[in-house]
Amino acid sequence: METHVPHVNEEENEDPGAAPYGNFINYYTFNPPENRLSLIPETLLENIGLGSELVLILDVGCNSGDLSVALYKHLSHEDAPGSDFSKREVYLLGCDLDQDLIFRAQNSNPFPQNIQFIPLDITDDPESRIVLESYFGRFGCPRFHLCTCFAVTMWVHLNHGDAALLSLLSRLASLCEYLLLEAQPWKCYRSAARRLRKLGRSDFDHFKTLEIRGDMAAHAREHLEKQCSMELVQSFGNTTWDRSLLLFKRR
Structure with a gap:
């Protein structure tokens, strides 16, 4: 989990307008993962009936991967290896249109066996659909069990x-x-x-x-x-933003 930093309003960030597609460099220094994770229960997968041995997660617009990794640890109970839930296999695929951010995510990925980051423009159909269907198809699944899409729609x-x-x-x-x-x-x-x-x-x-x-x-x-x-x-409530x-x- 990232170190807490003083809250900085999105409007006050020194130059966020330089990323017209939302692909901010160092995004998580002014909106750290815990801003979202504090609202999402660690037992989310169990709560919604995803207690099976295999869970596939897609994180759309993953930026440099900080939130993706934190979410994986949060939901897979990676920090509690003795728990029953740790026996479940959770795989997360993060995608972003910015290849530089994906490169950073790949280089800092602490769980390469379970987390993969790929450059992908989710608005590019059918290419994005083919890539994503190929991914969950490798696991014999008809679709992802959970998709997360944080601050991408705008x-x-x-x-x-x-x-x-x-x-x-x-x-x-x-x-x-x-x-x-x-x-x-x-x-x-x-x-x-x-x-x-x-x-x-x-x-x-x-x-x-x-x-x-x-x-x-x-x-x-x-x-x-x-x-x-x-x-x-x-509804899990509202973030600090x-x-x-x-x-x-x-x-």
Whole structure:
């Protein structure tokens, strides 16, 4: 687990606007893994019935892998080798579109037998689907047991538009049994656009024309439940950045 650092608001980070796809360097120094993990019970897999011998997890937008590794340890009980749960095999695949961040994740990976990091643009269909289906197919599984998507939706939305956001949610739903989603609220959209302008860069291509606005978590829930055959089973509350963590289940 990473060392705690003083909380730094996303808007106060010295140059987050330099990463228009959310691929921040040293992201976890200002939003450490425990900001999310403190809300997620260590017994999550058991609570949702994933007590089997094999569990596959997909972490979309894994950045440099700090949260992925911390989540793996958190859910696999890696630090408690004497427990019954330690006999379960948990495998985690982290993907990110930034190859430099993936390189850092690969080089610092303490569990290469169980955690793999690959460069992959989740919005690139069918390539991303082929790669991901190949991964869980190697284990004889029809899909991932759990998919996590932390603070990714806004970047897809801003860079690719409304249809891409809905397509992302649909794709994630099709790849897993359970989806743990953190969607950035609308205030983060305004902050991201403001940071980009302060750097003298052009605005996000789709920001001013987006029709999906307001309560982004509610929009995501509506699409997942009405269009993707998923249902909300639990809300784990809000992070220190006031973002809700929502767990959905395939019906």
